[in-house]
Amino acid sequence: MENPFKYGGIVRGPYFADRTEELAELIREMTNLGRVFLISPRRLGKTCLLFNLMDRLRDLGFATAYLDLNAYPDIRSFAAALTHLTCKALESNTERLIKILSGLQRLRLKVSVGHNGSLTGTVEVAIEDKDALPALMEGMHYAEKLARKKGKRLVIVIDEFSDLPKYDGQTLEKALRAEIQQHEHIGYILSGSEQSVMLSMTRDRKRAFYKLGRIMELGPIDRGAYAYFIFGWLHKGKYRFEKRDLEKIFELGKDVPHNIQRLCHNLWELARDSREITPDLIEKLPWVIARQDSPHFELLWQAASQLQRTLLMALSREPDAKPFSKEFQMTYGIGPSSSIKASLDSLTKKGILFKTLKGAYQFSDTFMPYWISDLKQTEK
Numbered sequence: 001m002e003n004p005f006k007y008g009g010i011v012r013g014p015y016f017a018d019r020t021e022e023l024a025e026l027i028r029e030m031t032n033l034g035r036v037f038l039i040s041p042r043r044l045g046k047t048c049l050l051f052n053l054m055d056r057l058r059d060l061g062f063a064t065a066y067l068d069l070n071a072y073p074d075i076r077s078f079a080a081a082l083t084h085l086t087c088k089a090l091e092s093n094t095e096r097l098i099k100i101l102s103g104l105q106r107l108r109l110k111v112s113v114g115h116n117g118s119l120t121g122t123v124e125v126a127i128e129d130k131d132a133l134p135a136l137m138e139g140m141h142y143a144e145k146l147a148r149k150k151g152k153r154l155v156i157v158i159d160e161f162s163d164l165p166k167y168d169g170q171t172l173e174k175a176l177r178a179e180i181q182q183h184e185h186i187g188y189i190l191s192g193s194e195q196s197v198m199l200s201m202t203r204d205r206k207r208a209f210y211k212l213g214r215i216m217e218l219g220p221i222d223r224g225a226y227a228y229f230i231f232g233w234l235h236k237g238k239y240r241f242e243k244r245d246l247e248k249i250f251e252l253g254k255d256v257p258h259n260i261q262r263l264c265h266n267l268w269e270l271a272r273d274s275r276e277i278t279p280d281l282i283e284k285l286p287w288v289i290a291r292q293d294s295p296h297f298e299l300l301w302q303a304a305s306q307l308q309r310t311l312l313m314a315l316s317r318e319p320d321a322k323p324f325s326k327e328f329q330m331t332y333g334i335g336p337s338s339s340i341k342a343s344l345d346s347l348t349k350k351g352i353l354f355k356t357l358k359g360a361y362q363f364s365d366t367f368m369p370y371w372i373s374d375l376k377q378t379e380k
């Protein structure tokens with residue numbers, strides 16, 4: 001039987017755990033064609049939730065279009081993709097789609113003929129930079145018009161929305177707001193993980209998205225429901241286990257679905273032959289994962305300065321440490337605060353640490369501290 005605990009990509013259908021309430025809430029919002037800002041720290045499951053939501057929405061008769069801002073380096077390519085994907089979602093007949101797209105003024109249609117004679121129409125970026133924003137507005141406007149004409153409800157999901165400032169701008173933000181506000185046939189979900197960016201975009205009175213929609217902060221998956229999902233698969237795989245032993249997995253994975261999936265994936269493999277899950281085996285999991293990722297951690301370590309290494313070691317030992325306190329600096333023989341700040345900023349920039357909304361520094365990868373403590377063992 002194949003390992004049912006998948007990680008690293010989008011999990012769907014029977015491999016997708018719970019999120020019953022979140023899905024119901026988002027379906028309610030989209031039924032009213034609302035606008036939702038979906039916010040959470042990284043790897044909590046926004047993208048998976050959105051794909052499963054879109055599957056459900058399509059079953060309910062909605063048209064859906066998904067865009068990941070990471071994939072579009074500039075407004076031109078974003079405008080082309082948005083136009084193409086929304087029109088395609090609303091019109092499944094290729095010939096009619098081509099006819100629709102050829103009516104666009106600022107984006108050029110490219111038609112290609114497949115080997116079986118089938119036609120494919122894509123939108124090409126044939127515009128100059130200065131026309132990119134009007135082209136985006138045209139595409140969005142067109143999507144609304146087409147949805148009205150077709151009598152369909154369209155949901156546009158924009159993932160990694162916290163990347164929007166890379167397009168340089170207040171003008172873009174204002175234009176987007178103005179356009180979105182006029183739409184009566186489109187629901188929007190704007191999802192992002194840079195919490196502070198997303199929060200300042202939506203909660204700052206001076207910013208364009210202030211009060212444009214509701215903010216939904218995605219939390220961890222409900223432990224009870226997640227445990228039920230895990231037990232279900234383990235039963236199916238004929239594994240023997242005590243339910244209470246598995247509680248530990250949520251602690252080790254800090255309730256982050258990506259971590260939980262990874263822990264369970266490894267648990268399944270390690271016990272594949274014995275089919276017996278013991279507390280010892282569970283305790284071992286984070287170390288096993290840390291070793292699997294060793295080449296990656298090694299590279300990060302090599303590139304770190306001495307002070308950065310000391311800070312990483314200290315934080316792996318004391319996750320709640322206060323690096324700017326005198327006591328901390330005395331214990332580890334480092335300072336002054338200004339160099340510590342510079343090192344922490346650099347580690348944050350490299351993505352090794354992240355700064356919580358409360359200002360604490362934490363490891364982005366839950367398993368890296370295990371690798372560092374392993375390192376201490378071998379260095380001794």
Ligand SMILES: Nc1ncnc2c1ncn2[C@@H]1O[C@H](COP(=O)(O)OP(=O)(O)OP(=O)(O)O)[C@@H](O)[C@H]1O
Nearest residue numbers: 007008009017042043044045046047048193257258
């Ligand atoms: N409901 C779920 N059931 C099972 N696994 C899940 C679920 N949600 C998330 N995961 C696991 O967590 C991983 C990360 O999820 P996802 O990519 O959706 O998070 P994200 O919040 O979009 O992260 P990022 O902010 O980095 O884009 C997935 O690859 C998957 O393994």
Ligand SMILES: [Mg+2]
Nearest residue numbers: 046047048159
């Ligand atoms: Mg994502």
